[in-house]
Amino acid sequence: MSGGLADPDLVLRSRGTQQSLDAFVVAAAFDGAGRQAAFALGDGRVVLASPADPWQFVTAHEGAVLALAADCAARGFISGGDDGALRRIGPDGATGEIARFGMKWVEHVASHAGGRGVLACAVGKRVHLYDAAGAPLKTLEHPSSVAGLAFDARGKRLAAAHYNGASLWFVAAKTDSPRRLEWKGSHLAIAVHPDGDAVVTAMQENALHGWRLSDGQDMRMSGYPSKIRSIGFTANGRYLASSGADTLVLWPFFGGGPMGKPPLELAGGDNVLCSAVACHPKQAAVAAGFADGLVVLADIESARILPVAAPGRGAVSALAWNADGTLLAFGTESGFAALVDFSKR
């Protein structure tokens, strides 16, 4: 990281809007239109943020917000909390309840805007699907609690991570029997390759596991010093970005896949763990957040690192791009949140 860190806060200062939110930032997301960001907080609030307007504070849950995603409509968000509620939050801050699950936590939510739109949430071993209006579609049963949820790029399939593997469901199928992807251990975060041929999970054992769907080939990616909280594929599908090491770790998914190859490592050298990653939606670039609060933007082909925010504001716990890649949102465990504008000026 030579040269670029002379003023690591320059980008945040010149192109960012920021606020201290006084609560753990659990997740960040942009609405479908990419105009408004939301930060989900550990004290039950969801903060709606856009660069030009004052940020809006919405009391969304009674306990902590555990999960956040864009609504499947162009505007608004859905959120899940440890109060057992699945809620919808409009762009104006109005909230509505989609479902309530009593004492059980709503730990993961996901959505897809394709077709008429679909919403999903994970509550214990069950994944519940809803249509765009919030009417229940169906419930998918899993052998153990679901720890990660992701739609594929087209919204046709839903992947759920759990113990001893993952389940891949066809969202529109009349009869519900998933494809079970098996691998011993506890599978947490999950991502589906943009071309739909690979599913990757982050495991409790400080490793990633992947399945190539065309031939069932297992892909093991290990060597991490800590738990991997955050994974994602680059827009072109050539790399899988991951947190969990003291660099940004990128596994190659071209030329036969990552098996037996070393990953590309960027933005390392400070002995600080990478805690969050977010791949740029258009370009071969990845935003990475670290445990000391540093946020950088890494260009994969040139291996150039652009510092976005300096260390010192808490471990980066949430990171998200809007759909056209002009806005980056990030938040930290100690409650700092910012929006950074990357559009051409």
Add this chain to the structure above:
Amino acid sequence: MSEISSPTTVADALVPVTVLTGYLGAGKTTLLNRILSENHGKRYAVVINEFGELGVDNDLVVDTDEEVFEMNNGCVCCTVRGDLIRILGGLMKRRGRFDGIIIETTGLANPAPVAQTFFVDDDVRARTRLDAIVTVVDARHLPQRLDDSAEAAEQIAFADVIVLNKTDLVNAAELADVERRIRAINRFAVIHRTERAALPIAEVLDRGAFSLDRVLEHTPAFLTDDTHEHNEDVASMSFEVERPIDPEKFNAWIGALLSTKGQDLLRTKGILQYPGETRRFAFQAVHMMADGDFVGPWPADVPQRSRLVFIGRNLNRPQLRRGFESCQVD
């Protein structure tokens, strides 16, 4: 930036977690209700499995299904509670809203996966500390439980604190007998005799029993009374040696012992004197998962002798003694 490393939390900032085990009907829920309703000015998040029994209105009650999974590392006894990893992670996001966490296990639960969860997960280790395992037993029915199930003995073997409850339902001789059986399994736990689980909350919470600083603190009668015969499946043994311990020899020996016999060794604890070192080295393990570090200097009134304690099954006393003795410096 080279000075900055990943954040480490000081021990005081870690949220204490108390694990409450015991058979259905032993008085676990009564004790839990006492803890939650007593006026101690503290707030506890409670993780339970059998919702409905708990008559206390507490917005920090979390209902979970115990989900034990085997780590994918080739070790069959490395089982952890995946649901707890998720729940503790979730609770820590609203830090500051409670002073401690209490985890109630189901009646038949083996405490090992709960304890091992605190050794395995980075996030759990970074933000919480296992404070103590508290086991509630029913003075009247314990003998029968010990005869017909392995879990009853394991719950006693893992305990730091044992609440010997319902003492009003047995006579003095029966009570002495049941206490003898508990001692045969675990000579190191603190035992409280209670009726209706009534005891000062301070005897149960914030014990620091898993703190390396306090390993073997509660074992005054260390070498005495270690010879009597007993027929329990699970037993405890202690060893003490005079000469300092060679760290390399000890690591090689204990490492091999835990990896081959770890399944039988429920809990292992030790305080070691290394040559030329004024500080004590504290060591503890749950099955194969071990943790150790230097703790403060030897107290003036304590002889500087290395001590090691095993609680488990099929303990071979001569073999363990010879092994430990061979770790001394020449």
